[in-house]
Amino acid sequence: MVPMTAVETVRPRARAFWADTRFVLGIVLIVASIAGVWAVVAAARTTVPVFAATRTIVPGEAVSGDDLRVVEVALGQVGDAYAAPGLLAPGAVATRTIESGELVPRSAVGDPAAARTTTVVVDSATDVPAAIAPGAVVELWAAAPLDGGRFDTPRILVSAATVAAVAVDDGVVSNAGASLELVIDRADVADTLAAVAAGSSLSVVPVAGVDTTAAREAQTGTSP
Incomplete structure (x- = not known):
């Protein structure tokens, strides 16, 4: 009788852990995460030159x-939204109020031919309230003259005008009689000049809910 040969069990050789797909995928994810964080930090530290208003x-x-x-500020992906050296067209005019210290958006300046x-x-x-300063938004009220030196009920002549300058006579105690240079829409010019020519009593009133202080906190060096 021939003895039976023992059957040997052959186990497959274990693969090295670095050959495991899951291991390789984990390494790729870690590297990608580190690269992403580095890119964000680098972008946050990158500054670009842009314009800020001095007044x-x-x-x-x-x-x-x-x-x-x-000024040099870190703006990230919104940097192109602000006026910078070489990007401001000669003769440009403000299309809205730009406060002193504010970074100048490109949308806030435009062609003078398109100014309205x-x-x-x-x-x-x-009396002109002390809060009314250049940049303040005001209403212009007018009261038409009547007989006997009286005036009609005041009405809003211009609902939103921007104060460009205020000139007060130093010889008087109050601000009554002050002259104001107002920026108004061209559509309101005819009515305004007509009221002035007719001798209407004119008054300016700050617009409710609008900050009429001189300048907002400077934004230099901060993100908008």
Whole structure:
């Protein structure tokens, strides 16, 4: 009788752990995560030169080099939204109020030919609040003259005007009789000039809910 040969069990050789697909995928994910974090940090530290206003600029006013200064700020992907050296067209005018210290958005400056505003000078018949300064948004009220030196009920002549300048006579104690340079829409010019020519009593009133203080906190060096 022939003895039976013992059957040997052959076990497959274990693969090295670095050849495991899951291991390789984990390494790839870790590297990608580190690269992503590095890119975010690098972008946050990258600054670009943009313009900031050195004074309050009102709509329709020309924007010159004296009104701007170059600052280095970290804006990330929104950097192209702001005016920068070489990107501001000569003769550009403000299309809205740009506060002193504010980073200048490219949308806030435009071609003077497309400007829809102009400036007029009016004399206020009432005291001008101290909060009314260049850049403030106000209503212009008018009361038509009546017989006997009386005036009709005041009505809003211009619902939203921007103060460009305020001139007060130093010889009087109150601000009554102050002259104001207002930026108004061209559509309101005819009615405003007609009211001035007719001798209407004009007054300016701050627009409710709008900050009429001189300048907002400077944004230099901060993200908008």
